[in-house]
Amino acid sequence: MDTTTTTTATNREREIIVNGQPLATAAATLAELVDKQGFAGVKVATALNGDFVAERLRAATSLGAGDRIEILTVRQGG
């Protein structure tokens, strides 16, 4: 990202909550966010404001200020 777009991006940044933590992001969609968070190529599942968002719908799911996103993976369980 060059300086010009970074400045623009900062203006477009919004505060969202990712896995319980506040995050300022310029990601416009859930797919972008997953990429920016470093999950490209990693098997994760996502939810937006409590509702499941399928992988194929992430690119079409836009993010707004205050959105709560969960990014989950498979772990040990009983």
Place this chain on the structure above:
Amino acid sequence: MNQTEPVRGVAASPDRKPLAFYGVNVASRLLLGSALYPSPKVMSDAIHASRAAIVTVSLRREQARGRTGTRFLDLIRALPVHLLPNTAGCRTAREAITTAEMARELLETDWIKLEVIANDDTLQPDLFGLVEAATELAKRGFKVFPYTTEDLSAAERLVSAGCRVLMPWGSPIGTARGLSNPHALKTLRAYFPDLPLVIDAGIGAPSHAAAAMEMGYDAVLLNTAVARAHDPVRMAAAFASAIEAGREAFEAGLMAPSDRAQPSTPVAGTPFFDFGPGDASRST
């Protein structure tokens, strides 16, 4: 309920129909959790030793730029087991439904161990939320394994919602108390003679698991008792043996308890030794 499956009761059943969940036959009657082991290797070894065909997993938050989930998924997928994701920690039907959808995408299975927890002290199932979630999940094509109590009305609702297996607790999760309410569990077994029933949670010792199997339960799901044992691999094998023994005993037909003593040695032909009057004190 599947009416074609023969009723197994006190009488020995000559046909050994394999246990099936939603049409999938499983060779083992032990379902094992994957949590709380001292290391991934011990977990893998314990799963092998348990001969379990089904292993439970959970969904948790992935760390940013983390690969923890991927590593675990690769490890557990290499094992020759069916994976059963759970909705542990969910407090509402909505949370559980979302978690189930996420699990289905991640693991490519429509099986879900449905937990909706009422409170943190007892980890007791919230039966109302459970029925609500099970109803919706069944509509969405999930094969629901509900973690429930021995309550008959909840059980009926779950079956009406489409559940083809019920998993009543033995006692609260992680307590190792065994079967807290055996009479109610027997009633549940008798009430649903054809439905696969799995005791889930509270099992602390192989004897608890054997007792559940002797009662006619189809399988046992446990985690902590194996994972927290001094030697989880040996404990996994111990549970496997106990569960097989308990099932074998059930199918063989257990004798009914009696209030009166019954000699096991034949009475006919008992010799009577006459020691005379002086030996009267020894004749009993």
